[in-house]
Amino acid sequence: MPTQRDLEALAERAGNLLLARGDWLATAESCTGGWIAQAVTAIAGSSAWFDRGFVTYSNAAKEEMLGVPHQTLISTGAVSEATARAMAEGAIAKSRAQWAVAVSGIAGPSGGSAEKPVGTVCFAWAGPDGVEAVTRHFPGDREAVRAATAALALSHLITRLEGATGSA
Template sequence: MKNNNDPQHELARAVALTLISRGWKIALAESCTGGLVCATLTDLAGSSDWLERGYITYSNAAKSECLDVPIETIESFGAVSEQVARAMAEGALHNAHINAAISITGIAGPTGGSPEKPVGTVCFGWAIKESIGNDVINTATLTKHFKGDRQIIREQARDFALSQFLEILKPKNA
């Protein structure tokens, strides 16, 4: 982030304030963004108070080994799927023993796309555990299709993941 007034800084700051107000920590599980979300969040001083860890699980093996994503899920639905995004978010949440996790898996391009999953297809997962002693995990997933070059797609994915996280945590009656 270049300065404290850019949109990414403001978005990261909003995420930080939300986590701090709840006394929560977050973990990230990133594939196509390659740590871009973590880098954006750690640009903020004091991020160690609310950012627990980040996983960059670019390969299928890494998704399975680091986040316990079942190989069968990857083989059945593909690495770029809401099912894998869900498993990544839940794996990060479980392994980090925290309240919130975000996952991103997609095709940033310029190659790797198919007619079913073109370049710009990105799947997201958000896993929330209201209290650590509680086994109930609320998970949301979503697929988006972004346009642009590789860097633009990755930046759009980062921004969407963080802004949607804030939306998910908004009080339902707000």
């Protein structure tokens, strides 16, 4: 399980890449409850590249704060790539960020189903190069799922930033 120190190292690396580009990051979090934003804001100087974080735990918050379409939540559920995608797009639309990461999942210990078991997390990363969404399944208890989610969210953001060219 990634430690807080691991998450902060990833956040610092992402921050250096964002700062070099002159770009901003926003987060849209559900199952992590702001853990990604917490790792980011643990980095001194993150105010130069982190614009804001949205903790949208309820469906109403996803709709009101990020503009996730009600029909998306009804048809695909809160834990879906479509919802994560809409969350990431909404985070960019409602901020000055060029980059966003969004997560929505089932951290447990309850709330899972046969179709979406505990440990299911949907991610989306939005940036000048488009939006990408994936679903992953993590083992372990609630803390392990949430920590693994924050780590993957940040590490794939780094991959996207390293692959991006030029400034936004």
